[in-house]
Amino acid sequence: MGRPRVGVLSRRLIGETALRLLDDDRDTGFRMSDLARALGVRVSSLYNHVENKTAVFAEIREILAERIDADAAPDPRWDHALRNWAHAYRAAFAAHPSTVAYLSALPLDATSTVGRSYDHLASQLQDAGWSAAESMSVIVAVESFVLGSALDASAPQDMLDPGDRADVPTFAAAYHARRELAEVQGATPADLAFTLGLDALLEGLRLRLGRG
Amino acid sequence: MGRPRVGVLSRRLIGETALRLLDDDRDTGFRMSDLARALGVRVSSLYNHVENKTAVFAEIREILAERIDADAAPDPRWDHALRNWAHAYRAAFAAHPSTVAYLSALPLDATSTVGRSYDHLASQLQDAGWSAAESMSVIVAVESFVLGSALDASAPQDMLDPGDRADVPTFAAAYHARRELAEVQGATPADLAFTLGLDALLEGLRLRLGRG
């Protein structure tokens, strides 16, 4: 066949296709051969655009990072801006649960888009009175919470279910109470923990800033 | 060879050895063949004790969970108990950074030891005035933060380094300020974010409970 007249592949297209495959089949991940088939191409062609499979995941993260950056509504109040960012961040993962396990394993890096989000938030935090060093810690702390919550949310629903274990009665009761409360509120149990935790975290941060 | 007079392998021993291998070589993970060699045994022997490689990771988690449960100092004050648990949790991961990526990908489950920790904490939280449903959310929120922070801490030190990028000046300055502050305090940047975030989270939770 040789080189096609018009380029059929690109790093971005490969990433988008891989993301779609992950969404379609939550359990099994994707194989490079799946990816090639979905793109109407042979496996070896992929390697003209990505170094290896890890680079495909990195591209997926870049795609999600851009979405987060675009979706996070700016707000003049630093705590609201942080909250919006956290919600957009988590929503991106919630829309693609099966990516979480792969992306969280990739060490965070300062890719272009991620770096830009950091830059905006750091400015705003420092304007509000946080020191330069603290502003980084605040961002990383919120991001850590979001990532951990996304991992929790991506786990199978009944993964914590104590079932009929008699040795942990309080845990079992609390587990079912949380599940029922979530159902009533039309949310998932993971949503409840995320909202509760994020609100508490931001409240604690406000308080700390207020104290100087 | 056939069956040895005295059993040389066990699920626990396999897990402990795998944990040691992960500690020794941070980058590459371990192969089942590495594990067998370290145990003085052939690969196929392992499968008499573990179903597959994932089960080895599950055993590692069980080992760490027991350590966390043993190390978390109880305290009559619910917020201190939570804080001690969070610190023990993170310390376990800090001692074995290369496990974090693997274990965080394993969905949380209610293994015996983890379930027991949950049970104790849930009791204490409810005694302090949290509802049953809330007590679960509080525990999950704190655990999510710890896990996310552990992922952050396990990433290479300079992974966020914006380097000489001119497009993100505030981020770059904040990044270096945090690094210097950490050095002065004899901690890692990840430690600073963890402590700041955990304190804020607990402070926010105290406040929320106080408000009813």
Add this chain to the structure above:
DNA sequence: ACCTGAACACCGTTCAAGT
């Protein structure tokens, strides 16, 4: 009940050949 050796299966990656 449990270790061994050999084979299998799967899949990521490489590379010379082609246009």
Add this chain to the structure above:
DNA sequence: ACCTGAACACCGTTCAAGT
């Protein structure tokens, strides 16, 4: 510059044979 086909390499897992 980029797709193809074929081969390679690595490694997790299985299983009949042995004690």
